Amino acid sequence: MLSLSDKKARRRDWLRNLNNRNRTGGRAIDGLTPLEVTRRGWLAGAGALAIAGCHPAARADLRFWATSYEGDYSPHLTAAFERATGLSVDVQSVPSTAAHEKMLTAFAGGALPDVFMVPSGWVREFWSIGAIAPVPSPALIADTVPTALALARVDGRDVAVPWAIAPQVQYYRRDLLAAAGYAGPPDDWEAWRAMGRTLKRRRPDDYVFLMLLNWPDTLVSMLWQSGARLLREDDTRGNFSQPAAEAAFAFYKSLFDEGLAPRALSTEVQDPLAALAAGYFAIWPSWPTLLLDLRRRAAELPRERWGVARLAGPTGPSVASMVSASLCVSATTPRPREAWALVRHLTSRSSEVKFQQMIGNLPARASAWNALSLDPQVLAPFAAQLAAPGLAPPVIEWERIQIEIQYAAERVVRGLQTIRQALAGLDARADQLLAKRRELVQAGQIA
Amino acid sequence: MTRQERAAWGFVGPVLLITSLVFVLPVLLAMALAVTDYSIYAMAASDNVRFVGAANFTELLRTPLFWRALGNTFLFACLGVPMAIGASLFAALLLNDATVRWKPFWRVALFAPYVTSVVATAIVWRFVLNTRFGLLNYALSWVGVGPVDWLGDPRASIPAILLFVTWKIFGYNMIVFTAALSAVPVELMEAARLDGASRWERFRHVTLPAIGPTLLLAAVMSVAGFLQLFSEPYVMTMGGPAQSTVTVLYFMFDEGFKWWNLGQASAVALILFVLILALTTIQTRIGRRYEWL
Numbered sequence: 001m002l003s004l005s006d007k008k009a010r011r012r013d014w015l016r017n018l019n020n021r022n023r024t025g026g027r028a029i030d031g032l033t034p035l036e037v038t039r040r041g042w043l044a045g046a047g048a049l050a051i052a053g054c055h056p057a058a059r060a061d062l063r064f065w066a067t068s069y070e071g072d073y074s075p076h077l078t079a080a081f082e083r084a085t086g087l088s089v090d091v092q093s094v095p096s097t098a099a100h101e102k103m104l105t106a107f108a109g110g111a112l113p114d115v116f117m118v119p120s121g122w123v124r125e126f127w128s129i130g131a132i133a134p135v136p137s138p139a140l141i142a143d144t145v146p147t148a149l150a151l152a153r154v155d156g157r158d159v160a161v162p163w164a165i166a167p168q169v170q171y172y173r174r175d176l177l178a179a180a181g182y183a184g185p186p187d188d189w190e191a192w193r194a195m196g197r198t199l200k201r202r203r204p205d206d207y208v209f210l211m212l213l214n215w216p217d218t219l220v221s222m223l224w225q226s227g228a229r230l231l232r233e234d235d236t237r238g239n240f241s242q243p244a245a246e247a248a249f250a251f252y253k254s255l256f257d258e259g260l261a262p263r264a265l266s267t268e269v270q271d272p273l274a275a276l277a278a279g280y281f282a283i284w285p286s287w288p289t290l291l292l293d294l295r296r297r298a299a300e301l302p303r304e305r306w307g308v309a310r311l312a313g314p315t316g317p318s319v320a321s322m323v324s325a326s327l328c329v330s331a332t333t334p335r336p337r338e339a340w341a342l343v344r345h346l347t348s349r350s351s352e353v354k355f356q357q358m359i360g361n362l363p364a365r366a367s368a369w370n371a372l373s374l375d376p377q378v379l380a381p382f383a384a385q386l387a388a389p390g391l392a393p394p395v396i397e398w399e400r401i402q403i404e405i406q407y408a409a410e411r412v413v414r415g416l417q418t419i420r421q422a423l424a425g426l427d428a429r430a431d432q433l434l435a436k437r438r439e440l441v442q443a444g445q446i447a
Numbered sequence: 448m449t450r451q452e453r454a455a456w457g458f459v460g461p462v463l464l465i466t467s468l469v470f471v472l473p474v475l476l477a478m479a480l481a482v483t484d485y486s487i488y489a490m491a492a493s494d495n496v497r498f499v500g501a502a503n504f505t506e507l508l509r510t511p512l513f514w515r516a517l518g519n520t521f522l523f524a525c526l527g528v529p530m531a532i533g534a535s536l537f538a539a540l541l542l543n544d545a546t547v548r549w550k551p552f553w554r555v556a557l558f559a560p561y562v563t564s565v566v567a568t569a570i571v572w573r574f575v576l577n578t579r580f581g582l583l584n585y586a587l588s589w590v591g592v593g594p595v596d597w598l599g600d601p602r603a604s605i606p607a608i609l610l611f612v613t614w615k616i617f618g619y620n621m622i623v624f625t626a627a628l629s630a631v632p633v634e635l636m637e638a639a640r641l642d643g644a645s646r647w648e649r650f651r652h653v654t655l656p657a658i659g660p661t662l663l664l665a666a667v668m669s670v671a672g673f674l675q676l677f678s679e680p681y682v683m684t685m686g687g688p689a690q691s692t693v694t695v696l697y698f699m700f701d702e703g704f705k706w707w708n709l710g711q712a713s714a715v716a717l718i719l720f721v722l723i724l725a726l727t728t729i730q731t732r733i734g735r736r737y738e739w740l
Contacts, residue, residue: 097685101704108490108707129490214687265687267573268599396487400706410689414601425511432510436488440495 060090062335062342063113065103067096069289069359070117070164070325074346076358081345087338100399107131114333115342118160120151120324125396127159128446132328133336134159140344147389148364152326154394155447160326161347162364164355166287167385168221168321171294173282174307176203185283185309189251192312196260199282209261210272210281211252213413216406218285218311221321222248223405224390225313230401231430234447235393236438238401238430240423247314249412249419256413263413277301285311287323288382291360291374303375310381319390324364362386397433404429481713490707503714513715515690516698519605523694524673527609531673532665534617539624540650554625558618565615569682572611573598598684601691608692612679616672620665627661628654663734670730671723695719 066074071093078089092113094102100122106112107129118126126132135141135158141149148162172185180198196208211218223230228244231237255261262269262281269275273293276284277300284290294301310317327346329339345351352363353371362382363369372379392398408422417425431438440446448456481503488495507513538557542550560568575582576597584594597607631654639649655662677700680692686701695715703712 104487104490104707105704125487129487214685263688264599265684267684267687268578268596270573270577407690410687414689416601416689432506436484436486436495440488445495 061087062089062115062338063092064089064115064342065092065094065099065113066117066325067094067099067119069292070355070361073355073358077346077351077355078342081342084345085338085341087342089342103131104129110332112330112332114335114339115327115329115346117163117325118328120322120326121392121399121402123152123160123326123328124154124394125399126328127154127157128396130331132159133331133333135161136336136340140340140347143349143366145364145366145369145386147322147386148324148326150389150391151322151324160328161343163325163327163347164288164352164361165324165364165386166289166322166362167382167389168217168285168287168311169308169381169385170311171276171284171286171290172307172309173276173279173305175305176279176282184307185312187310187312187316189312189314193251193255193258193260196255196283197258200258200260203279206279207260207262207281208283209255210264210269210276210284211255211261212264212266212269213410214265214267214406216402216409217321219248219252219406219409220392220402221285221311221319221390222252224319224321225311230405231393231395231434234441235395236434236441238427238434240405240426240430241420242423245423246419249409249423251314252409253412253419273297274300276306288362289360291378292358293360295360308378308381310385317384317388319388320385322386322389322391325361326364395434395437397430397437400433401430404433477713477716480709481717483710485708485710485713487707489709499710503711504718507711507714507718512690512693513695513698516693516695519692520674520676520694520696522605523609523612523676524670526605527612527673527676528666528669530609531613531617531669532620532662534613535620535665536624536662538617538621539628540654542621542625543628554622558622560615561618563615565678566682568615569611569679572614573683576607576611599688601689604684604688604691608679608683611683612673612676615679620669623661623665624658627658631657659737660734663730667727667730670726674719674723674726 064074064078065071071091074091074093078091081087082089090113103112103116103118103122103126107126112131118132123132138158140161141152141158144162145165148165149158151165152158152160152162170185174184176199177184177195180195180202182195182198186192186195199208200206223245226244226248228239228242228248230239230245232239256263272284273290275281277297294303294306311320313319327343329336329343333339347364349363349365349368349371352361352365352368355361356363356368356372356374363372369379369383392402404426408417408426411417412419412422437446482498482500483489483496484499484502485496541547542553542557547553574580576584578584578594578596578599581597583597587593587595595603597603635653636649639653644652675696676694677696680686680694680697681700684692686693686697696719699712699715699719702708702715
């Protein structure tokens with residue numbers, strides 16, 4: 001029996017290594033890759049399995065789920081926790097595109113892990129269904145960036161501990177802009193677009209802006225910047241048919257119509273960083289985690305060829321989409337004390353600084369910002385944008401409405417609908433999605 | 448009850464019990480869900496669930512994306528079933544020819560896509576279909592066809608996915624047809640040839656009637672399969688571009704599992720069930736008329 005479980009563990013070890021290798025491109029980062037840690041973890045796991053005899057489901061003391069890079073690299077942070085406490089932590093990296101359904105299903109099936117990472121857009125939802133426990137002590141959230149704290153708060157209650165904060169900024173090809181006579185991207189929409197035209201004239205076969213047609217963030221930033229309030233009547237109805245939203249849609253559409261942005265989906269641009277390096281586009285509105293890719297693939301795109309700036313606004317930089325990752329403790333965990341200890345460890349100043357170096361994520365702890373070893377030129381736009389968050393209406397349905405906004409935008413960009421039609425359609429769709437909320441608000445059951 | 452009957456029940460009973468537990472019961476529960484407004488709010492508090500009668504269905508009929516999904520699904524089925532069955536039959540006929548050598552090799556090679564993981568093959572096909580670097584556009588450029596934005600153009604996305612699906616699944620029916628073709632009487636074929644029947648006439652009047660029942664089975668299975676198309680668009684395009692590859696099942700998955708609107712998702716499932724049942728009934732009627740059943 002012992003050899004069987006050993007064999008099983010070794011097989012899984014191999015599979016998992018394979019997965020990790022694929023995800024990280026097999027490159028070593030700071031001499032430390034997720035590969036090594038999981039291998040170590042699995043060797044320990046194999047031992048545990050041997051002790052447990054033929055019981056294959058020998059469980060770790062704590063289970064932790066996180067998405068994307070956070071999930072991949074968390075073993076680097078949990079290793080110290082395991083050493084200090086003697087508890088074992090099983091980290092599972094959940095693909096971000098399937099995380100929402102996976103977590104909801106896990107909640108419905110009573111299989112949520114003890115600790116899990118939730119993007120800010122889902123905090124309210126998971127709180128309202130009773131999946132997460134409130135933060136037990138203010139010490140856990142002391143010294144947190146105010147925006148991050150606001151994103152982890154529901155109806156005045158702290159329900160999650162902010163882990164990382166991500167303001168949207170634009171990455172640009174410094175060399176391509178310089179060749180066109182620009183030191184950096186201009187601040188306001190008109191000049192930004194004019195720069196796009198100049199760049200397009202110089203390189204007509206390439207594009208300037210990358211705004212993937214199935215990713216809503218950039219358009220949503222533009223909508224916040226235009227000052228549009230997109231829901232009305234206590235956020236129970238759509239409010240899209242208004243001049244401000246129309247202006248943002250028109251600006252967005254014009255970038256595609258003039259050939260400045262490719263009409264492409266994320267499934268088509270398979271390696272955006274390679275495309276940026278090749279000059280396929282020069283401006284990419286994106287997030288801090290891109291810093292990891294940029295460092296890892298510095299051979300393709302050296303540091304001196306790219307820069308970071310705040311997004312252009314209608315009349316200068318203004319608000320922009322803001323997301324944060326928070327850590328939640330399951331309401332049903334059998335070991336709340338240990339779970340909160342893990343949260344405290346993961347969100348400690350030193351853990352967040354270490355994570356910043358590893359995956360680019362910006363820390364949610366205010367004091368950690370002073371300890372970052374990031375190039376000040378790169379850090380400054382993020383820090384400035386952090387003070388101007390574009391915050392979504394506090395409704396569960398917003399994540400869905402945001403996707404509908406992008407569907408509408410795609411139809412507009414592809415010329416299948418006019419902007420007015422699309423906005424009227426959005427109003428109808430938002431009303432439909434908010435029907436249950438409207439009913440509950442009218443009945444006075446929710447605010 | 449005789450001893451024989453008791454034995455029969457002893458054998459059938461457990462199977463019936465398990466079937467009713469894991470199949471009949473969930474179906475009944477889903478039907479019950481379809482007349483409630485079960486949503487994420489119901490998870491928050493169970494007294495948020497209400498009986499809504501047919502409201503889920505009327506709501507669906509008001510949802511443009513549902514109609515879009517229905518239309519896309521029918522397009523997939525109408526184009527995909529003939530394409531897939533045609534490809535299978537064609538490959539089976541080729542393999543059945545006496546002059547073909549290394550038959551087992553070809554059978555395995557053509558069957559292989561069917562048993563490969565859909566995600567792995569979809570990723571390969573995404574590269575094949577890439578607008579700028581894809582093999583398909585490279586091949587098309589030889590015959591002077593300009594680059595087609597396969598997965599990015601709402602008009603090309605369904606053909607692109609169909610190409611992939613056909614390649615992926617035709618091997619299965621090909622094997623079934625190969626078996627059926629080997630049962631076509633050789634004497635009949637020779638007699639037809641001696642009587643001067645052309646290649647097409649021999650196919651139409653000898654081969655086709657002989658494989659009729661198999662063809663019907665393949666058609667029924669393919670229609671049901673294409674109406675339930677999900678993983679291919681999910682992996683290849685995520686329903687895009689401009690929702691041109693959202694199928695009914697994809698819509699249901701999104702509503703039900705992604706957003707947890709289980710009431711509405713169950714209504715979609717029920718509609719899909721009725722559709723498949725109706726189409727299969729029509730197909731069996733046709734089959735009866737030709738005495739294939």
